Structures are given as C-alpha cells and as structure tokens.
Amino acid sequence: EKWAATRAKLPPTRLALQHFDATYGVQLGPLWPSVRVAMLSERKYGALLNNFSYDAVQADLQAQGCRDFISNRVEEEEEAQPHLEQKSEVEAQESSNDVSMKMFDGQQMNLSPNIKCLVFPRGDVTRFKSARPDTHGLLSYYLMDAASVLPCLALDVQEGHSVLDLCAAPGGKTLSLLQTQTIRFLCVNDMSVSRTRRLRKVLHSYVPKQFLTDENLRVTSFDGTKWGEIETNTFDRVLVDAPCTTDRHSLMEDDNNIFNKIRVGERRRLPQLQLDLLLAGIQAACPGGEILYSTCTLSQNQNQGVVEQAVCLARENHGIHLQAVSLRPLIRMFRNTFHFAPDLHLGEMVIPHLAANFGPIYMCKLKRLS
Amino acid sequence: SNQSSEHNHEVSPLTRKPVPELSLRSLIDMGFTDTQAEQMFESVSSVRGGGAAKHTLSTLTVLFMLGLNPTNVQKLLDKCPELLTVGETQLQQRISNLRKHGLGEGSLQRMVAYYPKILTVPVKTVKYVVAFLKERCLFTTQQVTDILRSSPAVVLEDLDQLEYKFQYAYFRMGIKQAEMVKFRLFRFTLDEVRCRHCFLERRGLYQTPDKKGQTIIKNPKMDSILNVDLDAFLTHVAQATAEEYGVFQKLLSREWQEEELQQGKIEAD
Ligand SMILES: C[S@@+](CC[C@H](N)C(=O)[O-])C[C@H]1O[C@@H](n2cnc3c(N)ncnc32)[C@H](O)[C@@H]1O
Numbered sequence: 001e002k003w004a005a006t007r008a009k010l011p012p013t014r015l016a017l018q019h020f021d022a023t024y025g026v027q028l029g030p031l032w033p034s035v036r037v038a039m040l041s042e043r044k045y046g047a048l049l050n051n052f053s054y055d056a057v058q059a060d061l062q063a064q065g066c067r068d069f070i071s072n073r074v075e076e077e078e079e080a081q082p083h084l085e086q087k088s089e090v091e092a093q094e095s096s097n098d099v100s101m102k103m104f105d106g107q108q109m110n111l112s113p114n115i116k117c118l119v120f121p122r123g124d125v126t127r128f129k130s131a132r133p134d135t136h137g138l139l140s141y142y143l144m145d146a147a148s149v150l151p152c153l154a155l156d157v158q159e160g161h162s163v164l165d166l167c168a169a170p171g172g173k174t175l176s177l178l179q180t181q182t183i184r185f186l187c188v189n190d191m192s193v194s195r196t197r198r199l200r201k202v203l204h205s206y207v208p209k210q211f212l213t214d215e216n217l218r219v220t221s222f223d224g225t226k227w228g229e230i231e232t233n234t235f236d237r238v239l240v241d242a243p244c245t246t247d248r249h250s251l252m253e254d255d256n257n258i259f260n261k262i263r264v265g266e267r268r269r270l271p272q273l274q275l276d277l278l279l280a281g282i283q284a285a286c287p288g289g290e291i292l293y294s295t296c297t298l299s300q301n302q303n304q305g306v307v308e309q310a311v312c313l314a315r316e317n318h319g320i321h322l323q324a325v326s327l328r329p330l331i332r333m334f335r336n337t338f339h340f341a342p343d344l345h346l347g348e349m350v351i352p353h354l355a356a357n358f359g360p361i362y363m364c365k366l367k368r369l370s
Numbered sequence: 371s372n373q374s375s376e377h378n379h380e381v382s383p384l385t386r387k388p389v390p391e392l393s394l395r396s397l398i399d400m401g402f403t404d405t406q407a408e409q410m411f412e413s414v415s416s417v418r419g420g421g422a423a424k425h426t427l428s429t430l431t432v433l434f435m436l437g438l439n440p441t442n443v444q445k446l447l448d449k450c451p452e453l454l455t456v457g458e459t460q461l462q463q464r465i466s467n468l469r470k471h472g473l474g475e476g477s478l479q480r481m482v483a484y485y486p487k488i489l490t491v492p493v494k495t496v497k498y499v500v501a502f503l504k505e506r507c508l509f510t511t512q513q514v515t516d517i518l519r520s521s522p523a524v525v526l527e528d529l530d531q532l533e534y535k536f537q538y539a540y541f542r543m544g545i546k547q548a549e550m551v552k553f554r555l556f557r558f559t560l561d562e563v564r565c566r567h568c569f570l571e572r573r574g575l576y577q578t579p580d581k582k583g584q585t586i587i588k589n590p591k592m593d594s595i596l597n598v599d600l601d602a603f604l605t606h607v608a609q610a611t612a613e614e615y616g617v618f619q620k621l622l623s624r625e626w627q628e629e630e631l632q633q634g635k636i637e638a639d
Contacts, residue, residue: 033574037614040572123613125624355614355617
C-alpha cells in the first residue's frame, strides 16, 4: 500500500525522466548527460521573420545581437575533406540495405532565400520579446524552436508545388513553408479541431487574406491516417510532422503530459500512429514527390524505426518504392548553429546542447520513386 | 602633510590631541619596524572618526597576547582596520567567548590571522549562531567548533541563508552533518553549492537519496564537487565543457531570480 502511494506521487515529468534515462542513456551513450541537462534547462527560440508583415524588424533584432542562421550558414568552400562525404555515402548505403534504400549525397540542396530565422549567438541566453502587430494587424515574427525550420528547409519546396502539411497545428512549420512564397496550393491538416482553430488564428495573424483564398489554401481537420482514402498520388511535397512524446514538454510540464499514467496506452500506440501517418503521407505524395517525416523526440522507435517500417510497408502493401534522401549537405551547412547527432543511419537529428539549446528535432526525407 | 594635518586638527578635535600613548616610538617599542610603525600610524589615523587611536595600543597588546607577531598583526589590520575601533574589554570578551566554544590557542591565533573580522562580531551574535547550528541543524558541540575553525565567516552569514544552505545540503544532496563539517560546506556560498549540484543533478550524475539514504547511481563525494577548482570539477566529475557550465550558470541564476519573484508574488497575494 505504501508502495502504491509513493508510486502515485511521481509526477509525469519524473516518469518521463526515468523513461528517458533508461532509453536515451543507452541510445546516446556518453552524449546523454549533455543532452539531458540541456533539455532540463531553458530552451532557446528562433524568430521566424514574417515576410508578409509591413514592419521591417530584422534590423532591430540584429541590433539586439541576433542573426539569421540560414544566411549565416557554413559556406560550401569552407567544407573540409570532401572524400569523407563519399565514405559516409557508402556506409549509409550498407547500413540501410535491410530496407533496400539508397541515399543520395552531395546532391544540390536548394534553400529558399525567403525563409529567415533569427537566433541569438551560441551561449547567449537573451530572450526574444513577443512580436507586436504592424499597422495591418500582422505580426512581424513567429517564435519557435529554430530547429523546427530545418524540416521545412529540407522539404525543398519549389515554384508551383502543391504541398500537404498533414499534422500542422499550431502552425509554425506551415508559416515557414508559406514564407517561401512558391507554393501553388497548400493543404493544411490537423486532426484536433481546437488546434486547427488555433492554426487558423496563427495564419490570420501572419498572412494577408489574399494569400489565404480557397484557390491556394485548404484547412482541414481529418484523421491524417485516413488520407490514403481521401487523396492519393497528389502532392509534390508532404510534411508529416508527427505527434510524438514531445520530449522537452514531457520533461518540463506536468499538464497535458503523455507520461501521465492514464495515457500509457496512447503513448504505447504512438509508433503505430506515426507509422500510419507516414504511410498516408507517402500515399498522398505523387510519384517523384518527396516526403519529410519529422518529430521532436529523440526516440529511435519513433524516428528511424517508424521510417524503416514505413518504407517496407509502402513497398509490400502499396507497391510504392522509396529512396531515403541524404540531409548531410543541410546539416553541414548549419553545424555552426545546431548540434547534430553523429552517425544516424537514417535521417538526421538536432540534439539539445546548453550553448545551442534547440531541438530535439528528428527529420528524414524520402523520395517516392513509383 | 604638515599643513593638512594642521587643517585636520581644526576640524576634528579628536585628532588634534592624539591619545598620548600612541606614537611612532611606542609602536617601534612594541616590535614593529620603522616602516611598519609608520604605516600603522597612518592607517590608525585614517580609520573613520579617528576613534581608533585611543584603542590602538591596547588592541595591539591583546593581539600580541594571542601569539601573533608584528608582521601578522600588520597584515591582519590591513585586512580589517575596523578592528582598531574595538575596545580592549570587548576584545577580551570576544576572545574568551571563542575559547569557550572550543578554540584553543593555536587555532584561535590562526583563525584571527585568517579572518580578523571575527573579532568585530559581538559575543551575542556568535552565541546566537552557535545555538542555531546546534539546535536547528543538530551539529554537535565539537562539530560547531570545527565549523567555526574552518569557516569562521559563518558567524556573519544571514541566518535564513545559512539555514537554507544547510537544508539544501541535507535534504537535496543527502549530506550528513559530519560530512558537511569535514568538507567545509560553510566555506562555500549557497549559489556555488547549488549551481554545481544542480548541474550534476540535471546531467543525471547526482541523485537525492530516498528515505533509506539509497540512490540508484553512486553520487560523487561532496569533496570532489566543492573542494576542487572549476576545471577539475568539470573534467573529473561533471564531464562537461566550460562553455556548458558558463551557460548553465546564466540560466540557473535567471531561474532563481524568477522563482524568487514568483515566491514574492505568492506571498503578496
Ligand atoms: C508535433 S505537432 C505538429 C506541430 C506543427 N507541425 C507545427 O510546426 O506547429 C503534431 C500534431 O499532430 C496532430 N495529430 C495527432 N494525431 C493526428 C492524426 N491522426 N491526424 C492528423 N493530425 C494528428 C496533433 O493534433 C498535433 O497538433
């Protein structure tokens, strides 16, 4: 009885910590303490600049000491030892043989020149003030984990594309995608009705009405796993930013925490839900289209595990062949801003670090071959 | 200098008639070198209000009686010139009070040389802190003596802070009184203790023991956390970079500030 009483006393944040110690301690090995202390300390934000706003805040923000991490990337010429890249390509091929995937490396990475995200330098813990509306009522920047911009950059949206954002609320990544101003049609979905409402509010606080017409935008609240029944072989780009154990939130907030005892079932079903969402996203993409899977957890089961299974099942059940697209070029460009996990055999992951306290963000890009 | 001292004489009647006993001669007679005597003379006159002069010789005598030599005395008066304003009787009382708390000749002498300020602290204050350590923190008499000997500054610490520091070490870190004394907990500020401990705790390298005093991991000894310089702490105990610790200190002090603000708000409500 006493035992039960003490057990019940453990708040969800503590349960999350115990769980992470057990799993990430093994998964990340000697890196874990440094990631752990970062996740248990105040995170850093980035300010995604809103190109639609009439306020020119960039100069102001820069005067406070922050910089756009995307234009301040490491230039290709600075890249050392190109032969190392080839080696990693070979290794990547070998290690992913089991799901018969081939990785491209060294391919041209297009970065939208319109996405700008300002961050304070390494080690600087200054906070951003929240943005104020301009004369048209639009906000000039959106505060989000700067690492969340990476999946949007990696998605590599191009002129005239149609894009599906399958799990979109509250909309940070949607906003980043809209900044590119190249999307012909954007389909924004989130199963949660209340969160979709929030997403609409975000869109209206950042994007002028003429860009939010039925011709260029659709907002829905469907169960994303059912998307294959709605619309297949359609989108040039699909973002599957899946629900996950939201590691940082689970460590810091007891409210709405997935490690709460009553949510054990939901938590155990996450990998299956993630798999179903990714499979739906794969089906929604057109042949030749690209799918980006991302989460904000460090968990292998919810990251690489899900992608591997999805690649298998897409082939077996739907005859869809996929190829993993290497994101190495991308992470090399941004290694001056983020810490990346070394040697992931599939996808890339931003790991939190006190001096650059962004992430965790996992991302993996797939190209649909058939 | 003659002129300015003439001028001073008019403003301050006290220094116009210096106490007859204090002179360069008398200082030299006590064993100070010429230079030491001059310096001493100067610093005595610079102590605020000039009230120091009348106690100087008796103060010096008391200090010599503790077994300190002229060089020691000069050094400690440099560190703590206020000592010269303390009257002889008070000084004697304070010293005998410290003796009563177990500080024998050798340690008393070392303590005064290392922390002369101890003799500016009223007997009442020392008694109060001693009682506090015994009653609130359950240190034994011998342990209190050891604390006074190794960390005399404890007598001037804010008691709330002191209690918090004790409780932090006892409850959060699971450190018992004997260890606190042995590893001189009270030499460190609360912030130093908390910051190093929190850093380890968040890295997963330190755990608060449960009711039975057990932990899943083996905690590092308090000695290796506190009684080492930052480099050694980072390389051997925390296995972290100085960059990480630097950022952590900034974040933690902001967390504490905000906690205090929050606390203040709750109390005001
Ligand atoms: C990580 S969040 C998305 C964050 C968002 N992409 C952003 O950048 O602001 C995951 C979202 O998935 C949604 N979700 C959960 N299950 C879903 C499902 N079956 N279909 C669609 N969305 C779902 C949740 O409501 C949640 O808003």
